[in-house]
Amino acid sequence: MSIGVAVLGSTGSIGRSTLQVVARQRERFRIVALTGHSNKDLLAQQAAEWKPAFVGLVNGGTASCLVEAATHPDVKIVVNGIVGAAGLEATLAALRAGKRVALANKETLVMAGELVTEAARQGGGEIVPVDSEHSAVLQCVAGRRPTELARLILTASGGPFRTWGPERVSRATVAEALKHPTWTMGKKITVDSATLVNKALEVIEAHFLFDVAYGQVDVVIHPQSVIHGFAEFVDGSVLAQVGFPTMELPILYALTYPERVPDTGVRRFDPVAAGTLTFEAVQLERFPAYGVGREAARMGGTAPAMFNAANEVVVQLFLDEQIPFGRISEVLERVVAHGHPGDATSLDDVLAADAEARRLAKEFACS
Ligand code: NDP
Numbered sequence: 001m002s003i004g005v006a007v008l009g010s011t012g013s014i015g016r017s018t019l020q021v022v023a024r025q026r027e028r029f030r031i032v033a034l035t036g037h038s039n040k041d042l043l044a045q046q047a048a049e050w051k052p053a054f055v056g057l058v059n060g061g062t063a064s065c066l067v068e069a070a071t072h073p074d075v076k077i078v079v080n081g082i083v084g085a086a087g088l089e090a091t092l093a094a095l096r097a098g099k100r101v102a103l104a105n106k107e108t109l110v111m112a113g114e115l116v117t118e119a120a121r122q123g124g125g126e127i128v129p130v131d132s133e134h135s136a137v138l139q140c141v142a143g144r145r146p147t148e149l150a151r152l153i154l155t156a157s158g159g160p161f162r163t164w165g166p167e168r169v170s171r172a173t174v175a176e177a178l179k180h181p182t183w184t185m186g187k188k189i190t191v192d193s194a195t196l197v198n199k200a201l202e203v204i205e206a207h208f209l210f211d212v213a214y215g216q217v218d219v220v221i222h223p224q225s226v227i228h229g230f231a232e233f234v235d236g237s238v239l240a241q242v243g244f245p246t247m248e249l250p251i252l253y254a255l256t257y258p259e260r261v262p263d264t265g266v267r268r269f270d271p272v273a274a275g276t277l278t279f280e281a282v283q284l285e286r287f288p289a290y291g292v293g294r295e296a297a298r299m300g301g302t303a304p305a306m307f308n309a310a311n312e313v314v315v316q317l318f319l320d321e322q323i324p325f326g327r328i329s330e331v332l333e334r335v336v337a338h339g340h341p342g343d344a345t346s347l348d349d350v351l352a353a354d355a356e357a358r359r360l361a362k363e364f365a366c367s
């Protein structure tokens with residue numbers, strides 16, 4: 001009997017890659033639910049191809065369709081490929097219902113890491129990362145005891161502005177920010193990769209996924225995106241996970257974890273073709289928003305939720321050409337410095353912090 005899968009955000013980059021992976025694994029998995037937001041034509045095409053029991057369109061319909069898809073009785077695995085805070089309720093509901101959540105929607109863990117991990121504990125659900133760096137770490141630590149782990153190192157491509165001077169970066173256009181050197185992804189995460197906010201979100205994501213202190217999560221710039229993450233153990237040994245950049249491999253692993261299954265769909269690794277691999281330290285002057293995100297992490301409580309919410313607002317304003325690229329980090333810094341982070345142990349507190357940060361970000365962006 002095949003395993004039922006719900007794909008939330010099936011019309012997006014992660015959602016489409018998930019369907020490509022499942023198309024090669026039809027004897028193992030079947031699509032039970034699909035959801036989209038604005039792209040109803042693509043959703044209709046996908047529904048016609050996969051004939052899922054449930055199809056939900058959020059825009060024009062109701063957001064509760066995400067929870068309905070995520071908790072459908074025939075669903076065992078929920079791939080959450082929604083962008084932003086909108087994915088939170090569905091993640092919580094799926095975990096409480098005992099499902100596996102294959103999580104791409106990192107914003108969910110950043111804004112409510114404590115609630116999400118608690119929901120998994122309560123309901124018997126599990127979170128398996130889709131994010132390539134976290135999938136890499138999981139592949140390195142699978143089968144090890146937590147006490148054997150000393151440190152994680154997440155890699156970052158450095159995005160399109162890695163070699164630009166700060167002055168030029170502050171005036172970068174939307175088209176320039178969307179030209180990612182190694183990955184093709186949705187617009188929001190592509191901008192987050194240019195500011196390196198994405199990596200700050202991933203540090204917070206790693207903290208909650210692997211239960212490691214922030215001081216044990218380092219980041220290194222690795223422009224080729226061939227090594228996705230490292231795990232250092234207490235004896236000093238370091239393991240890394242390697243491969244040409246593709247999300248299909250981490251998606252497949254999140255579906256089959258802890259097992260591996262044969263798949264011929266992704267380009268096989270070839271060290272000679274990969275060529276020279278290089279590493280650089282993150283320069284905070286070049287990526288100030290990354291430093292702000294780490295500061296929000298250090299503050300804890302609702303500070304990461306505020307950082308995330310403010311970022312969602314300013315990224316949208318930048319994409320709408322309402323603010324220059326350089327304003328993104330300025331606003332994030334002001335919101336994180338201004339906020340009074342409280343406990344993030346209730347959904348109401350988290351949602352209130354999220355709303356307050358959105359209000360502040362709009363105010364600061366326009367002033
Ligand atoms: P996309 O923008 O390509 O896709 C987002 C999906 O979410 C679409 O299906 C979209 O629907 C849907 N959506 C948008 N807004 C809402 C909403 N308010 N409610 C419900 N659904 C909504 O993004 P990506 O696929 O690139 O990213 C998705 C998530 O995965 C993000 O959290 C990102 O950080 C993470 N991720 C992505 C990677 C990648 O390679 N793309 C890599 C690692 C992580 P529609 O298109 O119909 O409007």
Ligand code: MG
Nearest residue numbers: 131132133202
């Ligand atoms: Mg990533």
